[in-house]
Amino acid sequence: MKKNFILFLFLFLTFLKSDAFEQGELKDIGIAKYAVIEARADYSPVRIAPDVNAGRFSHLRKGFVTYADKEYKNFYRVDLGLDDYYWMEKKYADIQAIIPQKHIQKIDEIKFDEDKEKYSVFIPLNIQNSYSFKEVPDGLEFYLYDVDCPDIVIKNKPGSFSYDTKNNTLHLKYISPALFGYDVIPHKKGLVLMVKKPPQINRKKPLKGRRIVLDAGHGGEESGVCAFGHKEKDVNLKISKQTKKALSKKGAKVYMTRKKDKYVPLYDRVAFAQEKKADILLSIHQNSLPNPKDVTKKHGVGVYYYNNQAYALANSIQKSLLKQTGFRDDGVNFASFALTRPTYPVSALVECGYLIDKNEMEKLTNKKFQKELARALALGAEDYLRYLIVF
Ligand SMILES: [Zn+2]
Structure with a gap:
């Protein structure tokens, strides 16, 4: 008897939950289509579902901007122009403006730089846009959203990087058998993608100088x-x-x-x-x-x-x-x-x-x-x- 009741309660709650998500609480953001939202803190999570326990799709550095088109409970729905939507908890996001369409920024040129320890890619931007990383077996993929780069000039690109642009996304790929740290570093005129090179290791003394x-x-x-x-x-x-x-x-x-x-x-x-x-x-x-x-x-x-x-x-x-x-x-x-x-x-x-x-x-x-x-x-x-x- 008790078991049946618990099962019933569970099904009822599940029904309530999905019903609320599909019909009730997914709200428009305002009179226009998009809210410009700015990450309030470094490593603000962008999640794959509107749940604090859902997996992280990306982190945004403080001050980086993305676009929300709906809100649901404590989350904004983030539209990156991809097939899926992503979610940012309201406590990590400040609404800057409500606008009819996204600002798609034009990028004319990106510049690679390299020293003994790392590669840096400088990407000029007026607004720090949202981005994501994906680790793949043969390296690292970096995506920068809401940009337009039809005639982009790529300077000093090392052989270990490739790039393409589509759907208002700039995609850079770093090809390497091992990753050894990477990050986005905010810059006053844009951002810097930093990728560390795996070090030359002295096999007898691997820790020397590390x-x-x-x-x-x-x-x-x-x-x-x-x-x-x-x-x-x-x-x-x-x-x-x-x-x-x-x-x-x-x-x-x-x-x-x-x-x-x-x-x-x-x-x-x-x-x-x-x-x-x-x-x-x-x-x-x-x-x-x-x-x-x-x-x-x-x-x-x-x-x-x-x-x-x-x-x-x-x-x-x-x-x-x-x-x-x-x-x-x-x-x-x-x-x-x-x-x-x-x-x-x-x-x-x-x-x-x-x-x-x-x-x-x-x-x-x-x-x-x-x-x-x-x-x-x-x-x-x-x-x-x-x-x-x-x-
Ligand atoms: Zn502890």
């Missing part, structure tokens, strides 16, 4: 997991300091987002890594479970990544940690965290173990074990670089 930012998770008023009298923030810092030593010994230049017990906002940590022009950003944490009584369900070490380019890093680190610690395998996992989402630098987040598990806690808080962990993290990063590109 810049690595270590992020000891939490800090200050934010303790993280608290268990058996230990605070995650302290364990993270101790392991991070040991890891800095281990990486430095192998020739890496290591920076830390915090060196003491203080609060650092998440996006400041990412910005710090970008300022340091890091090759790798590694965030160090200790795990827990939503319900501590579930302690028997999950154990061990796990590494998290978001962008495909970071999978190889996450996987190398996980392999090395498993080998060195003997902890159970909690997997290489896809997860959308502030410290896994950056496309630059290549970023991963490590959960060294479960602090709420007594056996693991005893190890994670032991100095000798922390040194072993640090050594394993350094070996993992080293292997990642060693096999980044196999010629």
